[in-house]
Amino acid sequence: MSDASIDLRGVMCPINFVKTKLKLEAMNPGEILEVILDSGDPIQNVPKSIKEEGHKIVEVKKEGDFFRLKVQRS
Amino acid sequence: MTDHFIEDKTTKVTVAVDGTGAQKVDFNDLKSGGFIKQRQKDLFTVRLRCPGGRLSTEKLVEISKVAHKYSKKGVVHFSFRQSLEILYVDYKEFSNIVAELEKIGQKVASCGPRVRVPTACGGCEYNPNGLTDTQKMADMVDKTFFGTPTPHKFKTSFSGCPIDCARTKEMDMGFQGVVDPKWEEEPCTGCTICAEACKEDAIASDPDTGKPIFDPMKCIFCGDCIRACPTEAWRPKRYGHIVRIGGKHGRHPMEAVEVCHFLPDEKVADAIKMTIDWYNANGKRGERIGNALKRVGLENYLKHMEPVFQNTAKAGA
Numbered sequence: 599m600s601d602a603s604i605d606l607r608g609v610m611c612p613i614n615f616v617k618t619k620l621k622l623e624a625m626n627p628g629e630i631l632e633v634i635l636d637s638g639d640p641i642q643n644v645p646k647s648i649k650e651e652g653h654k655i656v657e658v659k660k661e662g663d664f665f666r667l668k669v670q671r672s
Numbered sequence: 673m674t675d676h677f678i679e680d681k682t683t684k685v686t687v688a689v690d691g692t693g694a695q696k697v698d699f700n701d702l703k704s705g706g707f708i709k710q711r712q713k714d715l716f717t718v719r720l721r722c723p724g725g726r727l728s729t730e731k732l733v734e735i736s737k738v739a740h741k742y743s744k745k746g747v748v749h750f751s752f753r754q755s756l757e758i759l760y761v762d763y764k765e766f767s768n769i770v771a772e773l774e775k776i777g778q779k780v781a782s783c784g785p786r787v788r789v790p791t792a793c794g795g796c797e798y799n800p801n802g803l804t805d806t807q808k809m810a811d812m813v814d815k816t817f818f819g820t821p822t823p824h825k826f827k828t829s830f831s832g833c834p835i836d837c838a839r840t841k842e843m844d845m846g847f848q849g850v851v852d853p854k855w856e857e858e859p860c861t862g863c864t865i866c867a868e869a870c871k872e873d874a875i876a877s878d879p880d881t882g883k884p885i886f887d888p889m890k891c892i893f894c895g896d897c898i899r900a901c902p903t904e905a906w907r908p909k910r911y912g913h914i915v916r917i918g919g920k921h922g923r924h925p926m927e928a929v930e931v932c933h934f935l936p937d938e939k940v941a942d943a944i945k946m947t948i949d950w951y952n953a954n955g956k957r958g959e960r961i962g963n964a965l966k967r968v969g970l971e972n973y974l975k976h977m978e979p980v981f982q983n984t985a986k987a988g989a
Contacts, residue, residue, distance in 0.1 A: 638868075642869045642871065642896070642900070645865055645900050646900050649899065649902070650800055650899075654902070655865075657863075658861070658864070658865055659863075660863075660882075665868075
C-alpha cells in the first residue's frame with residue numbers, strides 16, 4: 599500500500615534523488631511513497647540521502663535488477 | 673617551494689620601517705615567518721595561516737582589503753596546502769602588513785623545518801561522507817603544534833573518510849577517518865541494501881534470508897552500510913583515525929605506511945607529540961620522517977609509540 603509511486607529506473611544520480619525529494623515534499627507527513635531504483639549507483643546512494651533528509655525507509659524489495667522501496671515522508 | 677633561500681648567505685639588509693628609524697631584516701628568518709622570495713626584485717609572497725583551509729567570511733573580507741592594499745599586482749593565490757598567499761608584497765612593507773593582519777586576527781604561516789599548518793577536508797560537520805571532525809582536529813593541531821622545530825618539514829592532514837581527499841598517504845603524518853560497523857540481527861529485515869551499498873564487496877547477502885555476510889578483511893570502514901541501512905541494523909561501534917606515517921610528495925614521492933587503526937580523537941595530540949619526539953631524537957637534519965623511518969626502522973618507531981597506539985587495532989587484525 600502506498601500513496602504515490604515514482605519509477606526511477608534509468609534515471610541517473612543525483613537526479614533520481616532530487617525527483618524523490620520533490621515528490622516527497624509534495625506529500626503529507628506519514629504518507630508512503632513507492633520508489634523504484636536500479637541496482638548499482640542508485641541503490642548505493644539514494645537510500646542514504648533519503649535517510650539523511652529525515653525520511654524513513656519502511657520496506658525494501660529486490661526484484662531482479664531493480665529495487666522497490668517504500669518511503670514514509672517525515 | 674625550493675629551499676634555495678635557506679642557503680642564501682648574504683641576506684642581511686637594513687630597512688627603514690614607518691620612517692621611525694632603521695630595522696634589521698634577516699632574510700633567513702623570513703621564510704620561517706612565511707615570507708617567500710619571488711623572482712621579482714624586492715617582492716615576496718606572504719603566506720597566511722589557514723588551518724584546514726577554513727576562513728570566516730568576515731575575516732576573508734578583511735584579508736581581501738589587506739591584500740588589495742599590499743599586493744603590487746592585486747592578486748592572491750590559494751597555496752597547495754589550503755592557505756591564502758598574498759603575492760607581490762614589497763619587503764619594506766612587511767611590518768605594516770603583519771600589523772594589519774594581526775589587527776584582524778590573521779596570522780602569517782611558516783616554511784622550513786618545522787610543523788606546518790595542517791590541511792583538512794570539510795569533515796563530518798557538513799560533508800555526508802565525513803566520519804571525523806577534521807576541521808576541529810586541524811584547528812587543534814595548528815594551535816598545539818604549529819611551528820614546532822623538526823629536522824625537516826613536517827606536514828599533517830586530516831581526511832574525514834576513506835575517499836581521502838586530504839591525501840593522508842602523502843603526509844609526514846596523516847589521519848583518515850574510519851568507522852567500525854556493527855550489525856545486529858534483530859532489526860535486520862534482510863533487504864540487502866547494505867550489500868548493494870558496499871563498494872568493497874565486504875558484504876554479501878545470504879541467498880535465503882537476504883541478511884548480510886560480513887568480511888572484515890575487505891572492509892575499509894567507510895560506513896556506507898550504516899548510512900544505507902533502513903532499519904539501523906548496522907550501527908557505528910566506534911569512530912577513529914587510521915594513522916599514516918612517512919609519506920611525502922616532491923621529487924622523490926613516498927607512500928605513507930599505516931601504523932594505527934581507530935585512534936580516537938582524544939589520542940591524536942599525544943600521537944603527534946610522541947611522533948615529533950621520535951623524529952627529533954632520530955631524524956638527521958634535512959631528513960624527512962619517512963627517510964628516518966627507513967634508516968632507523970619502523971619497529972623502533974612503533975615501539976616508541978606503543979603507549980599511544982595500544983588497543984587501536986582493527987577487527988580481525
